[in-house]
Amino acid sequence: QKEVEQDPxxxxxxxxxxxxxxxxxxxxxxxYFMWYRQYSRKGPELLMYTxxxxxxxxxxxxxxxxxxxxxxxxxxxxxxxxDSATYLxxxxxxxxxxxxxxxxxxxxxxx
Amino acid sequence: DVKxxxxxRYLVKRTGEKVFLECVQDMDHENMFWYRQDPxxxxxxxxxxxxxxxxxxxxxxxxxxxxxxxxxxxxxxxESASTNQTSMYLCASSSSGNPNxxxxxxxxxxxxx
Numbered sequence: 001q002k003e004v005e006q007d008p009x010x011x012x013x014x015x016x017x018x019x020x021x022x023x024x025x026x027x028x029x030x031x032y033f034m035w036y037r038q039y040s041r042k043g044p045e046l047l048m049y050t051x052x053x054x055x056x057x058x059x060x061x062x063x064x065x066x067x068x069x070x071x072x073x074x075x076x077x078x079x080x081x082x083d084s085a086t087y088l089x090x091x092x093x094x095x096x097x098x099x100x101x102x103x104x105x106x107x108x109x110x111x
Numbered sequence: 112d113v114k115x116x117x118x119x120r121y122l123v124k125r126t127g128e129k130v131f132l133e134c135v136q137d138m139d140h141e142n143m144f145w146y147r148q149d150p151x152x153x154x155x156x157x158x159x160x161x162x163x164x165x166x167x168x169x170x171x172x173x174x175x176x177x178x179x180x181x182x183x184x185x186x187x188x189x190e191s192a193s194t195n196q197t198s199m200y201l202c203a204s205s206s207s208g209n210p211n212x213x214x215x216x217x218x219x220x221x222x223x224x
Binding site: 036097101104 | 115120142144150151152153154155156159161167201203205209210211212213214215216217218
């Protein structure tokens with residue numbers, strides 16, 4: 001079993017839809033949770049960074065962590081074609097150099 | 112604008128060749144990383160460095176070595192390239208104060224024939 005599981009998709013939604021991206025994990029020690037966005041032919045860029053459980057909102061993006069279920073989510077409201085990218089979850093037990101990445105979910109938002 | 116740059120976007124090499132991938136960051140970051148990215152497997156850490164001349168093995172170091180002679184530069188070396196090293200290679204850097212916030216380069220697509 002992989003430490004971090006992420007459905008690779010692909011996921012295709014119409015413009016304006018609410019998108020839900022998810023990851024599950026097995027290591028209960030994880031307490032730092034990140035979402036990276038990767039456009040085609042580019043490197044990943046950090047989108048959201050949360051610590052422990054709870055929600056964090058940034059504009060149209062909301063990151064949610066449920067440590068009891070070992071489940072994290074990224075919600076995108078009013079999705080735009082410019083949101084089309086691969087979204088990778090990442091997590092670590094400590095704020096150190098040991099991060100574990102999901103495989104990434106490829107999202108397409110159609111105009 | 113902060114930047115991580117990688118020496119090549121695309122590289123084609125033959126089996127057995129020695130391959131050098133270079134990465135430069137301009138953010139004065141202490142930490143630098145080399146990952147490979149393969150479909151369905153996500154990013155896997157090859158090596159990282161937390162200081163000049165210091166290095167630590169990641170999850171898949173076999174067949175690779177690294178060099179960090181200057182703070183801003185981190186090189187990945189494939190001593191004898193093999194076809195199973197065909198992949199996307201991503202370099203990243205982060206500060207010692209916030210190591211989880213990694214900044215990535217654009218990647219090098221390496222094909223070994």
